[in-house]
Amino acid sequence: MFENGESEEKINEIGFAKVADLKEIEKNGFVLTPGRYVGIKIEEDEIPFEEKMKSYSQELSKLLKEEEELTQKVKEVFKALNFKI
Secondary structure, rough: OOOOOOOHHHHHOOOOOOOOOOOHHHHHOOOOOOOHHHOOOOOOOOOOOOHHHHHHHHHHHHHHHHHHHHHHHHHHHHHHHHOOO
8 A cells, every 4th residue: 555565554643644545535625734634642641730730839939939039139230230120
């Protein structure tokens, strides 16, 4: 079927590649948008939602503190240069 002897099953990969025949393409109104054929690969996440949110919350807290410190440093530089904010 294919030049190098690969089968459709070997080539079809959800989220990446799909061999579609003319009947399937006709059924889709001859639209060749890949999403109509390839699909979406859903990856299972092993980390529970609550654990992820706790980690994200800690990271956000750290970043907000860092933002405060950097903002203060910028204000000090402007003050040293006699510019008002």
